[in-house]
Amino acid sequence: MGWNTWNSFACSMNESVILEAAERIVSLGFKDLGYDYVVLDDCWSAGRNATGYLVPDAQKFPKGIADVADKIHSMGLKIGIYSSAGTMTCARYTGSLGYEEKDAAAWASWGIDYLKYDNCYNQGEEGTPKLSFDRYNAMGKALNATGRPILYSMCNWGVDGPWNFATTIANSWRTSGDLINVWDRPDVNCPCSELDGIDCKLPGYHCSIMNVVDKAAYYPSKAYSGAWNDLDMLEVGNGGLTDDEAISHFSLWAALKSPLLMTNVMTQIDSATLSILQNTAVLAVSQDPEASSAVRIWRYFVNGGEIQMYSGPLSGGDQVVVLLNSSPMPRDMNATLTDIFWDDGAEGTASQLQSAWEVYDLWAGRMNNGTAEGIIRGGNNASRPIDMAKLGGASKVYSQVPLPATKALMGKKVGTVKARGTVKAHVKPHGVAMLRLREVKTKDEL
Template sequence: MRVTPLLLAIGLASALENGLARTPQMGWNTWNSFACDMNETVVLQAAEKIVSLGFKDLGYHYVVMDDCWSAGRNSSGYLIPDPDKFPNGVADLADKIHDMGLKLGIYSSAGTLTCARYAGSLGYEEKDAALWASWGIDYLKYDNCYNQGEEGTPKLSYDRYNTMGKALNATGRPILYSLCNWGVDGPWNFAPTIGNSWRMSGDLINVWDRENVNCPCSETEGLDCKTPGYQCSVMNVLNKAVYYASKPYAGAWNDLDMLEVGNGGLTDTEAVAHFSLWAALKSPLLMTNVMTTIDAPTLSILQNTAVLAVSQDPESSSAVRIWRYYVDGGQIQMYSGSLSGGDQLVLLLNGGSTARKMNATLTDIFWGDGAEGTASEIQSSWDVYDLWADRMSNATANAIIEGGNATRPINMTALGGYEKVYAQEPLPTSKALMGSKIGSVKARGTVTAHVEAHGVAMLRLREVKSNDEL
């Protein structure tokens, strides 16, 4: 049996001991589409679409209110919801969200102010955690603005974020804890012991690959990597995240920031690659598009169950970058990762400006297993499945948008719910979870795929038990 980072982590205590996020959390967040214009109506309308369009059935369970929800503190020091945005209060909103079978998230900052200059939680951790628990909150996104200089060493950041972690635990309510400190002070080294996820870089924008002085750590300019920045492209965030692939484990995940699928800026090919990479690297999948105006291509990306099965595989760990080469117009990269039952994920990324044929040998694919594992695996033969080959058609997606979840080609609820399906035993064989078989690779052979510019080939390999089956 191959030893993966996840198997090595089984003996570790789960993040916060709260039992949450055993696979990366999935849901929707208000910020990218609404910023401070969000309110109760925005949240409820999005939640209704998450249910009616089948997103809840696929595992998108958290509906997260980001910044700008409060109206300050009362005389007792407790936060007050903005009465214009939330006339019925947050507790009432939480009840409505829970009645839909979803969970409600809220936002604050480990500073005196939030990033939009609303009341922060620094010094009020116990009061805020107790209040949120009393409202029925299920998720906290905890930012890093106006932190009074309490950063600069891992210990300073750890202490500040751990204070809120302890306060959440003390409420007795399971609240998923999502640290958003932008990679400052190396959260991948301390956050796994106190949180369910941690942002490992500056803010992502819906741009594929562009040098931006506001997002340091440019590989070509040699800028200061310690400054988190913002306006980071997909490739910039990816090229930072690859160095921390060994850090996440069940209950604690590297967060590459929220999804930009459906927000414009990315081509369809780029959006597919963005979603695939975030799933492969085990980032939380938080949608941010306007759910009430979702289009068919966006829905078909976000509802690709074969890709979601990789994200939510209960036995897999983050895919690891095996090689990278520079080509005209960008980079080509190859990723590999273990999946349940001995399956293997292979992801070929073409960051260049032209389509190309890309190859990965079985030696490349099983490089992470070490010499002994590689020798064993490359002598086997493997069936190759393309996880995007059966992408939902626009006609089917439009039927779902117009007619609701009843038109879905796969009913996850009828199959026992997304947790059971993504962890299906015996191993999944349906196209909905495997994609389509596109060929086989014989022992010591090479996997080959045509990859569009700024695109990916996302493949699942399954061992052939007998060469006669090839």
């Protein structure tokens, strides 16, 4: 979890942009919720010096990146940097292919905690999983050789099926091309149309939210704690999405256990954006120690779009359920307990079907705009629905098994489903119902 410069600043990023964003991440309470990486994307370097080591752009970073890293660390945050497994980065700055050991050593000496490693100008070293593995493994080995813990985020856009090999060398891997802040729009640069016979597992770029989701739905089992499918950075707060679309985007990324990297302008954040990104009930699903991605159980094409249902286990025996309505019409949707626990046994045999379940709506307790605006105006002095710092920080709270059934962490209880029953919800256009199920332990709870 954290923030990245690219979507809002691209090559206009510099020391001031990064430090201002970091200060807002702290003052607005994002750090206490677990957003702790501040990532410098492309365009930070000025090439190599006479000894072959990368140097930062002196105009953007007059005191160097090590100085910025020290300031980021002093705020209790971590710092990330960017390069490409090619001769140039995607913005045509100096790449790291053939210089893996020198670049990793330089970043470690600066205090870097995270590397986003792209795929541009790769000299044709792709086309088979082995070629891609060898190229990215070289940097993985170099990072490990520094002795500094550096989170390794592969960004090869799903080329050569990284979910089949990246688990052994990286902490995350991109599953598709670059996401844009569009809900669902066909684009020849990001092929995905199963109705027309186009393979949705092909890589691409300029991908809509539904395109990326439909690609990622094929390999949820490849990810586990410490190794995640990366659906790309969040577009929440960047315009282009309705409020319901932004909620759906955030919910799906959380349920599918994609890294959550904000990219909005932190100094201009609005109340609606803050209330989505700080939904602790959804963050509790994202950061759940079970670390299992929700799985798409069913998908039906309807007039103007499609409906889908995702389900996945959470710590303590809880279950997350996402009912997705990607069509332009509101819909009453439902999922039987047989659907929800399909992965736990053949139809009708899962042991969970014998139990009753409390149902919590994870968006029913969304922070209201007045509270969110108060946080934006008041910073550290604002009153918040939950003070994560007093609870020991997000990592401690989210690791409680089970989570306390508080509104801030569990949403709002909206009912109970009896054994072999059905969960129902009214879902807005391009919207989701995101639910958490908790087993009823005694008859009195019914």
